[in-house]
Amino acid sequence: MEIRDIEGALEGILFAAGEPVSAERIAGVLAVDKDIVLDVAARLADKFSFERRGIRLVRLENSLQLCSAPEYADYIRMALETRKPPQLTQPALEVLAVVAYFQPVTRAYIDQVRGVDSNYTVGILQDRGLIEPCGRLAVPGRPVLYRTTGAFLRTFGIETLAELPELPEIESDGEEEQIKLQSAIDALTKDPADNPETPEPSEATDMPEGEAE
Secondary structure, three states, rough: OOHHHHHHHHHHHHHHHOOOOOHHHHHHHHOOHHHHHHHHHHHHHHHHOOOOOOEEEEOOEEEEEEOOOHHHHHHHHHHOOOOOOEEEOHHHHHHHHHHHHHOOOHHHHHHHHHHHOOHHHHHHHOOOOOEEEEEEEOOOOOEEEEEEHHHHHHHHHOOOOOOOOOOOOOOOOOOOHHHHHHHHHHHHHHHHEEEEEEEEEEEEOOOOOOOOO
């Protein structure tokens, strides 16, 4: 296939999918190498951004997705009459920071780092698609392990977890877990902006820690 045909097919596939599609799957369908698909995707992404188009092509690890341009979000919400999604609260940001930097993690580990019960907030982040179960730990009770999702990458404007800011060196002073938590939050919110919005509208809001679901 010619590059122009690959561009057209790629754009059509991602538009019709409405969700992330693996580059490997697209390469298989188009009978081309995966690296070619990724190169074409990068070129299209630059083109959409340079021309200030209403859509953006984003890479999420080894998957690709079309989404609306963030600078036109307010117009899109008004046109579609969608409510602006709620921002992440401090408890949600804390849980998300722990999962992002120490994944895969159990809820018990999250509770240990935060010092409070995180059951409700973990559920909220799952509902918003920012974290997801990824198996169980091989210990008695087999607790669920959690990791971040493609929606997390898209929300924070990064392609891979390797792009997360590095955590500063942590020196233990008797409050190691709290230092670890604050360092993760600081690094997570350094770039992009603090307290990002979730990618999809949600009716749920965080309740104070310790309240029942």
